[in-house]
Every structure is written in C-alpha cells, then in structure tokens.
Amino acid sequence: MLELHVWGPAFGLPSIDAHCLAAIAYLQQAVPRGKWQLIASSDPSLSPSKSLPALRNGDIWIGGFRNIFHYVAQFSAGEWILDAGLPEQESADCIAFSSLVESHGQPLLDLSLYVSSQNYTTTTRPLYNTIQPIPLPYLTPPSLRAAAKIRTSHLGLSSLDIDTDAQDTTEPSIIPASLRRPKNTVSSLLAKSPETSAQIRLTALATDFFEPLQHLRGKKAFFVSDTQFSSLDCLALGYLALMLVPDLPQPWLSRTMKEKFPSLCTWTEELRETVFGKEKVTLEDAFLVSSNDTELDARLKRLRGRSHLPWKPPYNRGALDVGGVFLSSLAESIPVVGPLSKSTRMKPHGKGKEDEVQGTSSWRYLGLVGSVITGLGMGIGYMLHHGIISIPGEASEMERERQRPSDLGHLGEALGFYGNHTDVMAQRQRAMESEPHGKPVVEVEVGSGMIRSTETVS
Incomplete structure (x- = not known):
C-alpha cells in the first residue's frame, strides 16, 4: 500500500502546499483506489529530501512531486502514467509548461501567502497551528517565510513585508518627520489606486x-489535450487552486485571476470538484476524527472513508518524537549543523532493511543529542552576550573596577584621600601602642604620591 504524506488541509483544499495538491491529484487520477492512502502528516522530516509531499512504499521514501511521478511509473511497470500516449508535441508542451508553472507560480504564491505580512500573520501562520503539534508551529511558518523571501528577493517587492520596513524609533534622524517620505507597506501599496x-x-x-x-488551454478540456488528463493539469491545479480559493486580507492574486482570466477560474473550480470532491476538505476529513466522535465513530470512518479522498489518520507521535523533530529543525537553522544534519538522512535504496533501520536509529539518536547540545550552547552564548549570566572571574574583576573611587570624579578622589589618611592614622596608632614608651615613632613620606609609612626608631 502506497502512502502519500502531505501538508495538512487549508482553505477547504486537501493541502496548504501546491506540490502536495499536485501529488494528490496525480495519484487520484493515475493510481486505482485501494492502492494508496493519503496522510496529512505535516512532517517533512519523514522525507529523505526534508520536504513534502513524500511517498512511502514500505521502507522506501520518495520526496518531491517529480520524484513521486517517476517512482509511480516505475513501481507500476509503466501502467500508472498519466502522460502515456501523448503525441510528441503535446508531451513537449507538458514538460515545458510544467517548468513554467513551477518557476513562475511559486514566487506568486510566496508573495501572496508568506511575504505579505498581513496575509501571513492573519491567515497563513495560524493555519499551521491546526495541522502541526506544538511546538512545531513556532519554527515551521517562520522557516517557510524566510525561504519565500529568498525566492522572491529578485523581484524587488520586499515592501510587501512590513516587518522589514518598520522604522527603528531609537535611531535619531536629522530629517523632520513632516519632510520624510513614508515607506510603502502592504496596506498602503494595495489600498491605493491601481495606478x-x-x-x-x-x-x-x-x-x-x-x-x-490560458493561451495553451484555449477551449480544450485540459491544457495539452482535449481528452487526456496529464501531469501538467495536476501541477496547474495545485498552483491555481491556491491562487484562487484562499480568502485573504490582500487578495491581489485572486482578484487578478478573476478579473482578467475568468476561464481559468472556471476550469480550476470544475477540476477541483472532480479531483478533490465537491465538499470542502476539513480537518475532520484529514484526521478522521471530530470533537463529537466516539471511538466507534472514529473506527467506522477509518474503515469506510468519509471523504472523496482515501484519507488515513496520521501516526500518533509521542512527545519525545515531536520534541526530537523540533530540536532537529532548530539545529538545521544553524549554517554548519543544518546541511550536515540533512545529509545524514539521505539513504540509498540498495541497503538492506536491517542496516537501514539501524543506521537511521543511530543517526536519529546522534542528531537528537547533538541538537540538545547545540541548543544549550546557543542559549548559554546568548545569555553571556547579553549579560544575563557572566563568568565568575570576569564578574569579580568587573566589580572591582566598578568600585574604584576614581570612577566617581572629584568626589571619588576626595573620598579616596580621606580613606588613605584614615588608614595612615590607624597604622600610626597601632605602632605607638605596640612599642614601649621612650621609642620615637617617625613618619616617612615617599615620592609625590603622598605614600606614608610609619617606622619605629630604636
């Protein structure tokens, strides 16, 4: 039984990710029902490529839509291939436009769902709280947003991210506030006139x-064929659905699609119902459980399948396992440790099952220990840097420096002189009391620094 692991549902769609939607559409159209299951694990650490979608076949994991496409063809000995039988020109168009959809569609989704601060904070980020266990939502959305900013940096639209445009109020400016030119934010950019x-x-x-x-599809039922559903249709459906369906505070992408390309909107809505089902996908569909369900209800849903899609509930992962994923994700944000941690998860398919399981367990244990040590080191370094804690030797030396009277200016010098004079008088008194009567006591002043010593003359 093939298992397709994807990011969880959002916006009434089976997944919040375009490639996951494309993989779902492909398996739904190419693989017979009963031969595969859909799992909203929302855990990219399962995949050797550290990404979703990921296809599992026993001990074999395949990550990424393209790799899944080729593996399904190989696994079925060429039987489960949507593009089989396409003419040469249509096959070439399928490959070329698939590249176009990925290269041009991904930046648009990045800008709309992640770079735009208003869309991200009010809509996208809260969704991960519903599809991932705590504490993973504290790391996943910021990490995805950082990657989206990098992918869209060449477009020159960083002003959509108002966080980077926030002015530092602690920095003084020689330009009066009335003469400063305000920076563009997502609200000001998109609320202004279309000009x-x-x-x-x-x-x-x-x-x-x-x-x-739109030009490629024309009046055909699908993009490259009027009768045959292709891998390009799967990929286009994944991207177009996420551009059209979400109800966002700043809907510039869906508005452009609705106003200028209504035929694409119609195609997306119709194909969405055909492939994913007429009913909107909910969390209860993906997890096969709701707050009012009894244990018997949950079992019946697992047996008969309530949704149009072959959902299977995610594996019940313990707190230790979730914590390990959290620490591994934290370690991967470190420049040196991150690539090394990712490389250890890549495993060749030719190894035996026992060696693979042992190797995976060993690396997972080492990764967990290394993540804990790294996290502690980073925390201690942060506290040392900000003065929350300090090294004992350095602290005592600093205290001594702070206690020097000279640091108090003229008042400190006066207090120092008074203290030195008091010490000299006390020393003189002790010398006179310790010697028998008749022996004179002589004070000797040495140098210009007013250093006095008391001696007894025999």
Whole structure:
C-alpha cells in the first residue's frame, strides 16, 4: 500500500502546499483506489529530501512531486502514467509548461501567502497551528517565510513585508518627520489606486503567469489535450487552486485571476470538484476524527472513508518524537549543523532493511543529542552576550573596577584621600601602642604620591 504524506488541509483544499495538491491529484487520477492512502502528516522530516509531499512504499521514501511521478511509473511497470500516449508535441508542451508553472507560480504564491505580512500573520501562520503539534508551529511558518523571501528577493517587492520596513524609533534622524517620505507597506501599496507602481508590478507578474496558460488551454478540456488528463493539469491545479480559493486580507492574486482570466477560474473550480470532491476538505476529513466522535465513530470512518479522498489518520507521535523533530529543525537553522544534519538522512535504496533501520536509529539518536547540545550552547552564548549570566572571574574583576573611587570624579578622589589618611592614622596608632614608651615613632613620606609609612626608631 502506497502512502502519500502531505501538508495538512487549508482553505477547504486537501493541502496548504501546491506540490502536495499536485501529488494528490496525480495519484487520484493515475493510481486505482485501494492502492494508496493519503496522510496529512505535516512532517517533512519523514522525507529523505526534508520536504513534502513524500511517498512511502514500505521502507522506501520518495520526496518531491517529480520524484513521486517517476517512482509511480516505475513501481507500476509503466501502467500508472498519466502522460502515456501523448503525441510528441503535446508531451513537449507538458514538460515545458510544467517548468513554467513551477518557476513562475511559486514566487506568486510566496508573495501572496508568506511575504505579505498581513496575509501571513492573519491567515497563513495560524493555519499551521491546526495541522502541526506544538511546538512545531513556532519554527515551521517562520522557516517557510524566510525561504519565500529568498525566492522572491529578485523581484524587488520586499515592501510587501512590513516587518522589514518598520522604522527603528531609537535611531535619531536629522530629517523632520513632516519632510520624510513614508515607506510603502502592504496596506498602503494595495489600498491605493491601481495606478501605483507596486500594484502595476504585482498585476504584471500575475498576468505573465496566467496568460500563457490560458493561451495553451484555449477551449480544450485540459491544457495539452482535449481528452487526456496529464501531469501538467495536476501541477496547474495545485498552483491555481491556491491562487484562487484562499480568502485573504490582500487578495491581489485572486482578484487578478478573476478579473482578467475568468476561464481559468472556471476550469480550476470544475477540476477541483472532480479531483478533490465537491465538499470542502476539513480537518475532520484529514484526521478522521471530530470533537463529537466516539471511538466507534472514529473506527467506522477509518474503515469506510468519509471523504472523496482515501484519507488515513496520521501516526500518533509521542512527545519525545515531536520534541526530537523540533530540536532537529532548530539545529538545521544553524549554517554548519543544518546541511550536515540533512545529509545524514539521505539513504540509498540498495541497503538492506536491517542496516537501514539501524543506521537511521543511530543517526536519529546522534542528531537528537547533538541538537540538545547545540541548543544549550546557543542559549548559554546568548545569555553571556547579553549579560544575563557572566563568568565568575570576569564578574569579580568587573566589580572591582566598578568600585574604584576614581570612577566617581572629584568626589571619588576626595573620598579616596580621606580613606588613605584614615588608614595612615590607624597604622600610626597601632605602632605607638605596640612599642614601649621612650621609642620615637617617625613618619616617612615617599615620592609625590603622598605614600606614608610609619617606622619605629630604636
């Protein structure tokens, strides 16, 4: 039984990720029902490529939509291939436009769901709290957003992220506030008239993506064929659904699609119902459980399948396992440790089952220990850097430096002189009391620093 692991549902769609939606569509159309199961694990650490979707076949894990596409063809000996039988020209178009969808569609989704601060904070980030166990949502959305910013940095639209445009109030400015030019934010950019440069740029990017797809499809039922569903249709459905369906505070992407390309909207809605089902996908569908369900209800749902898709509930992972994933994710954010941690998870398919399991367990244990040590080191370093804790030797030396009277200016010098004079008088008194009468006591002043010593003359 094949298992397809994906990011959990969102916006009424089976997944919050375009590639996961594409993989679901492919298996739904190519693989017979009963031969595969859909699991909303929302855990990319399961995949050797550290990404979802991931296909599991026993001890074999395949990560990424393209790799899943090729593995299914190989596993079925060429039987489960959607593109089989396409003419040469249509097959070439399928490959070329699949590349276009990924290269141009991903930046648009990045800008809409992750880079835009208003869409991210109010809609995207809270969704991960519903599909991932605590504490993973503290790391996953910021990590995905950081990757989205990197992928879209060449577009020059970082102003959509108001966090990077927030002015530091602690820095003084020689320019009066009345003369400063305000920085553009997502609210100001998208609330202005369509003539603003940012709105024109966003619309142009969306148009450059939608226009060739609409031209390719024309009046056909699918993109490259009028009768055959292809891998391009799966990929396009995944991206177009996430562009059209989500109800966002700043809906510039869906608005452009609805106003300029209504035929693509119709195609997306119709194919969405055909592939994913007419009913909106909910968390209860994916996890096969709701707050009002008894244990018997949950078992019946697992047996008969309530949804149009072959859902299977995710594995019940313990707190230790979730904590290990959290620490591993934390370690992978470190420049040196991250790539090393990822490379240890890559395993060749030719190894035996026993060696593979032992190797995976060993590396997982070492990764967990290393993550704990790294986390402690980073925490201690942070506290040392910010003065929350200090080294005992250095602290005592600093205290001595702080207690020097000279640091108090003229008052400190006066207090120091008074203290030295008091010490000299006390020393003189002790010398006179310790000697018998008749022996004079002589004070000797040495140098210009007013250093006095008391001696007894025999």
